[in-house]
Amino acid sequence: MPGQRSRVIVMNSALGPLDYRVPAGMMVEPGSIVVAPLGPRQLLGVAWEADRLPTEEVGDNRLRNLISVADVPPIPAALRRLIEWTADYYLAPMASVVRMALPSSSALEGAKLAVEYRATGELPDRLTPQREQALARIGDRQGLVRELATIADVSDAVIRGLVKVGAIEAVEVDIDLPYPLPDPDHAPPALSSDQAEVAATLRAAVDARAFQPFLLDGVTGSGKTETYFEGVAEALADGRQTLVLLPEIALTEPFLKRFHARFGCQPVAWHSDLRQSQRRRAWRAIASGEAKVVVGARSALFLPYPNLGLIVVDEAHETSFKQEDGVHYHARDVAVMRGLFEQCPVVLATATPAIETRHQVALGRYAELKLPGRYGAAQMPAIEAIDLLRDPPPRGRWIAPTLSRAIDDTLERGEQALLFLNRRGYAPLTLCRTCGHRFQCPNCTAWMVEHRLIRRLACHHCGHVLPTPRACPECKEEESLVACGPGVERIADEAAALWPNARIAVVTSDTIWSPAKAAEFVARMEAREIDIVVGTQLITKGYHFPDLTLVGVIDADLGLSGGDLRAAERSFQQIMQVAGRAGRGEKPGHVYIQTHDPQAPVMQALVSGDAESFYEAETEARRDADAPPFGRFAAIIVSSEDKDAAHDTARAIGRAAPRLEGMDVFGPAPAPLAMLRGRHRFRLLVHARRVFPVQDAIRDWLGALDWPAKVRVAVDVDPYSFV
Numbered sequence: 001m002p003g004q005r006s007r008v009i010v011m012n013s014a015l016g017p018l019d020y021r022v023p024a025g026m027m028v029e030p031g032s033i034v035v036a037p038l039g040p041r042q043l044l045g046v047a048w049e050a051d052r053l054p055t056e057e058v059g060d061n062r063l064r065n066l067i068s069v070a071d072v073p074p075i076p077a078a079l080r081r082l083i084e085w086t087a088d089y090y091l092a093p094m095a096s097v098v099r100m101a102l103p104s105s106s107a108l109e110g111a112k113l114a115v116e117y118r119a120t121g122e123l124p125d126r127l128t129p130q131r132e133q134a135l136a137r138i139g140d141r142q143g144l145v146r147e148l149a150t151i152a153d154v155s156d157a158v159i160r161g162l163v164k165v166g167a168i169e170a171v172e173v174d175i176d177l178p179y180p181l182p183d184p185d186h187a188p189p190a191l192s193s194d195q196a197e198v199a200a201t202l203r204a205a206v207d208a209r210a211f212q213p214f215l216l217d218g219v220t221g222s223g224k225t226e227t228y229f230e231g232v233a234e235a236l237a238d239g240r241q242t243l244v245l246l247p248e249i250a251l252t253e254p255f256l257k258r259f260h261a262r263f264g265c266q267p268v269a270w271h272s273d274l275r276q277s278q279r280r281r282a283w284r285a286i287a288s289g290e291a292k293v294v295v296g297a298r299s300a301l302f303l304p305y306p307n308l309g310l311i312v313v314d315e316a317h318e319t320s321f322k323q324e325d326g327v328h329y330h331a332r333d334v335a336v337m338r339g340l341f342e343q344c345p346v347v348l349a350t351a352t353p354a355i356e357t358r359h360q361v362a363l364g365r366y367a368e369l370k371l372p373g374r375y376g377a378a379q380m381p382a383i384e385a386i387d388l389l390r391d392p393p394p395r396g397r398w399i400a401p402t403l404s405r406a407i408d409d410t411l412e413r414g415e416q417a418l419l420f421l422n423r424r425g426y427a428p429l430t431l432c433r434t435c436g437h438r439f440q441c442p443n444c445t446a447w448m449v450e451h452r453l454i455r456r457l458a459c460h461h462c463g464h465v466l467p468t469p470r471a472c473p474e475c476k477e478e479e480s481l482v483a484c485g486p487g488v489e490r491i492a493d494e495a496a497a498l499w500p501n502a503r504i505a506v507v508t509s510d511t512i513w514s515p516a517k518a519a520e521f522v523a524r525m526e527a528r529e530i531d532i533v534v535g536t537q538l539i540t541k542g543y544h545f546p547d548l549t550l551v552g553v554i555d556a557d558l559g560l561s562g563g564d565l566r567a568a569e570r571s572f573q574q575i576m577q578v579a580g581r582a583g584r585g586e587k588p589g590h591v592y593i594q595t596h597d598p599q600a601p602v603m604q605a606l607v608s609g610d611a612e613s614f615y616e617a618e619t620e621a622r623r624d625a626d627a628p629p630f631g632r633f634a635a636i637i638v639s640s641e642d643k644d645a646a647h648d649t650a651r652a653i654g655r656a657a658p659r660l661e662g663m664d665v666f667g668p669a670p671a672p673l674a675m676l677r678g679r680h681r682f683r684l685l686v687h688a689r690r691v692f693p694v695q696d697a698i699r700d701w702l703g704a705l706d707w708p709a710k711v712r713v714a715v716d717v718d719p720y721s722f723v
Contacts, residue, residue: 010045013093021063031074070108078341092327100302103283118142124165182263184233202231205345216349218371220580240309247318253518270296298331316348352573359629381582381589385598421554425449427483437474462677507535634686635716643680650682662692
């Protein structure tokens with residue numbers, strides 16, 4: 001469009017599309033990544049089809065020239081349609097969604113070499129506490145000065161000082177090195193007859209180059225990964241790209257090992273732990289089509305693949321696929337929409353499908369593929385409930401005698417045990433036994449959680465930390481602080497007291513924060529250097545340890561509190577997943593679930609293995625309440641540092657709520673987390689019939705209102721968090 005105008009989405013969420021003049025000689029097409037002037041600044045933007053983004057027409061004489069066009073492929077049309085759909089469905093600014101598809105500006109520049117820094121192993125003569133902390137945390141990691149400073153939690157000056165004294169050295173990195181190509185014929189697996197049947201269906205679907213969503217429903221250990229790898233192999237043989245989404249960064253390590261064994265090299269990884277140079281290299285390889293298989297966290301969904309042949313969402317039931325800030329999208333649902341726009345199959349792989357996914361199968365929209373048994377000699381573990389009212393742990397302890405005896409037997413046989421409690425830290429509450437003072441976060445309506453390993457009290461919502469005090473800040477009494485309730489660190493302490501010779505590892509997001517840490521943990525488990533693992537939900541997925549034969553769930557009732565409509569389903573999924581870690585090899589597994597209510601439907605379903613009746617009862621309850629997937633929810637969250645401003649705005653929004661048949665509005669009310677990160681919060685809940693156009697109603701309703709600049713109003717369509 002030389003000499004013409006271009007409609008551009010600039011990276012400013014407060015602005016709509018803007019028109020610019022295209023200077024003579026510059027080639028701009030829809031999807032081109034451009035640099036555009038905005039006031040005195042220069043912003044990245046993406047050119048768009050003018051007829052798809054209506055805006056106020058500006059006269060030619062008022063247009064400013066675009067500054068430049070990036071030398072990278074345009075954002076493909078299918079991704080542009082997905083961006084439009086996501087912005088419309090989740091009521092998000094287009095610019096916020098477009099930003100997820102764009103790299104940092106460094107990926108758009110032509111330079112192929114970058115200078116990064118790494119530790120030399122030499123210690124400086126003057127080793128200050130900050131220098132010591134920096135070198136300990138950096139380890140063998142490499143990156144820009146700013147990246148190393150962030151990892152080490154020190155200033156840039158500390159890193160530059162270490163460079164000067166030779167403790168850190170500069171290295172030149174070729175950042176456009178091509179990636180190795182996975183070989184579809186490298187090591188084809190021996191599949192069972194069930195697996196072979198499913199694999200043939202997936203290969204045919206990839207071959208057909210048409211949209212088809214599949215639910216790949218297989219018990220833990222049934223070989224779902226090996227099966228969908230055959231679909232990946234078909235896409236590779238066809239020269240097309242595959243995207244595999246995983247819910248947790250720590251899960252990439254076991255996945256990468258299995259991928260390497262099957263295809264002879266690593267896939268291209270995309271997650272928050274990548275260095276800037278790695279992100280640049282990956283983004284450019286993806287955009288050019290050179291990166292054939294990408295495995296990543298939910299953000300990998302919006303990358304500009306020009307030639308997608310298959311999308312896989314592994315552990316598709318996981319709630320961490322729902323983004324809780326910024327654009328509130330659910331990666332599972334958006335993946336299905338991307339498959340529709342790309343005209344390729346989408347595989348949702350899980351041992352415990354979400355009720356929403358099962359409903360789509362019942363409606364005939366998703367095809368179901370089943371793997372009913374474990375692969376090879378492995379059998380499903382026996383599951384037994386321990387009634388904590390009849391078989392309580394000794395006072396001040398949390399491991400019941402029955403579970404304790406089972407761990408004795410497991411360790412005697414030289415096998416490994418896993419204790420599961422979905423609560424990080426040592427204790428969820430610290431109080432003073434003299435005056436009753438409780439440690440609460442100053443920024444959130446939440447208790448400070450004691451972490452003994454780092455000797456800190458921490459808020460798990462905003463990250464606020466303070467050293468564990470010796471005396472009560474209220475009554476000044478020393479040695480009067482007492483920990484209430486258990487976290488994983490406290491269970492690990494109890495395990496160390498009960499089995500002093502056992503080697504114990506704590507696995508949480510505090511200890512496994514990167515793929516490298518996950519790899520280290522896997523290596524120690526496989527080398528039999530760990531006897532007992534104490535972990536949170538991070539340990540429930542993706543790991544395969546043949547000698548791990550016993551799982552103990554410390555508090556199975558924990559996830560059932562809080563009034564969340566998905567609480568029972570989530571507890572069932574989580575405990576089934578953690579139970580699936582037991583007996584994955586030839587040795588039989590056993591699972592003990594500690595509960596105060598063994599008669600609860602979710603506990604009965606776990607012990608009997610009768611998932612079907614549990615799901616049927618849950619689905620019926622949802623149908624009766626017109627809850628998802630039969631009805632729809634949207635949350636409106638109003639927040640401000642000024643409580644009165646947030647309250648007044650929430651009430652004004654509530655008063656202006658439209659009275660429409662098929663839609664009800666509840667609230668406003670203080671959010672369960674009434675204060676978060678220093679902001680006071682109020683919520684309104686919108687409940688609508690399934691077919692009701694709830695987005696249009698909310699858009700018209702909120703669009704007619706004004707509120708103070710210091711108040712933030714966020715809309716969460718299909719919310720998963722009710723806090």
